[in-house]
Amino acid sequence: MDKLKIAIQKSGRLYEDSIKLLKDCSIEINIGIDKLKTTALNFPLEILFLRDDDIPQYLEDGVADIGIVGKNILLEKRKKIKIKETLGFGKCRLSIAVPKSLDYININNLNGKKIATSYPFLVQRFFRERCISAEIHEISGAVEIAPGIGLADCICDLVSSGSTLFMNGLKEVETILQSEAVLASHIHLNYPKNLIMDKLLFRIRAVKKAKNNKYILLNVPNDRLEKIISYLPGIKSPVILPLANSECSSVHSVVNENDFWGIVENLKSLGAQDILVLPIEKIIL
Numbered sequence: 001m002d003k004l005k006i007a008i009q010k011s012g013r014l015y016e017d018s019i020k021l022l023k024d025c026s027i028e029i030n031i032g033i034d035k036l037k038t039t040a041l042n043f044p045l046e047i048l049f050l051r052d053d054d055i056p057q058y059l060e061d062g063v064a065d066i067g068i069v070g071k072n073i074l075l076e077k078r079k080k081i082k083i084k085e086t087l088g089f090g091k092c093r094l095s096i097a098v099p100k101s102l103d104y105i106n107i108n109n110l111n112g113k114k115i116a117t118s119y120p121f122l123v124q125r126f127f128r129e130r131c132i133s134a135e136i137h138e139i140s141g142a143v144e145i146a147p148g149i150g151l152a153d154c155i156c157d158l159v160s161s162g163s164t165l166f167m168n169g170l171k172e173v174e175t176i177l178q179s180e181a182v183l184a185s186h187i188h189l190n191y192p193k194n195l196i197m198d199k200l201l202f203r204i205r206a207v208k209k210a211k212n213n214k215y216i217l218l219n220v221p222n223d224r225l226e227k228i229i230s231y232l233p234g235i236k237s238p239v240i241l242p243l244a245n246s247e248c249s250s251v252h253s254v255v256n257e258n259d260f261w262g263i264v265e266n267l268k269s270l271g272a273q274d275i276l277v278l279p280i281e282k283i284i285l
């Protein structure tokens with residue numbers, strides 16, 4: 001039977017979350033010791049373990065059908081492939097940083113500077129669009145040490161917590177790109193691979209939706225019910241069930257993670273009691 005081939009990072013920052021995503025989609029995999037490739041036990045999927053930088057090329061060539069890779073790599077490599085879904089992990093930004101001592105006012109301060117980066121295309125494009133002329137030095141690793149050893153005046157690199165920049169006496173001054181892991185695919189997938197990809201995407205979207213929402217249960221005195229349910233949208237509308245204690249009802253609903261604490265504070269102040277919050281595994285609408 002035909003299998004869809006998915007490329008994921010062999011080791012590194014995207015590895016654990018990529019495997020977890022497949023597991024959350026109920027796809028069982030056994031990872032061998034050599035970790036070159038493996039086959040899912042209960043879904044038509046073959047998993048290839050690769051360096052993240054190589055994934056876009058393999059997708060363009062059709063060696064892999066789909067792959068999980070940072071948007072930063074995809075945009076830098078400019079291969080003919082499609083982004084199918086953002087995945088919500090591997091979040092970071094591609095930023096320009098300068099020595100702390102530099103009195104940075106605006107982007108014009110970068111005119112004539114030497115900048116070290118592993119992202120020459122994205123940096124060049126950013127400067128060209130802003131009419132800045134800077135000398136770009138492409139280096140493949142440890143970009144943050146370049147100003148300290150006199151290789152460049154400033155850098156452009158990925159940042160998440162900012163502690164690497166801080167430890168190297170640098171400050172972030174411009175953000176070129178907000179990035180996260182994405183699911184990308186070969187430009188055209190034939191039957192039945194297109195169907196398998198749609199099935200996988202359906203599962204991924206259900207898992208993503210569930211992660212962004214919480215199931216909430218609360219007890220509500222009946223005289224407060226109307227007011228309280230106006231704060232609880234639910235998927236269609238909240239569920240209201242009678243309790244043995246006839247003065248109260250149990251209310252069940254689904255709340256978006258981003259609005260969660262605001263809603264809970266309102267519910268408490270309106271008289272909700274015994275609030276329980278549960279994770280949701282999947283949401284299929």
Ligand code: PRT
Pocket residue numbers: 009010011012013014050051052053069070071072073090091092157158159160161162163164165179180181
């Ligand atoms: O071996 P392989 O080539 O596959 O891996 P790699 O070493 O090239 O990549 P890896 O595993 O470091 O990163 C894989 C992907 O994770 C990147 O392409 C991004 O999409 C994403 N990602 C998210 C990050 C970061 N956050 C990140 N902080 N990639 C790298 N960093 C590095 C950054 O380069 C800098 O050195 O972490 C340092 C900064 O981190 P903070 O927390 O100190 O700001």
Ligand code: ZN
Pocket residue numbers: 051052053
């Ligand atoms: Zn890499």
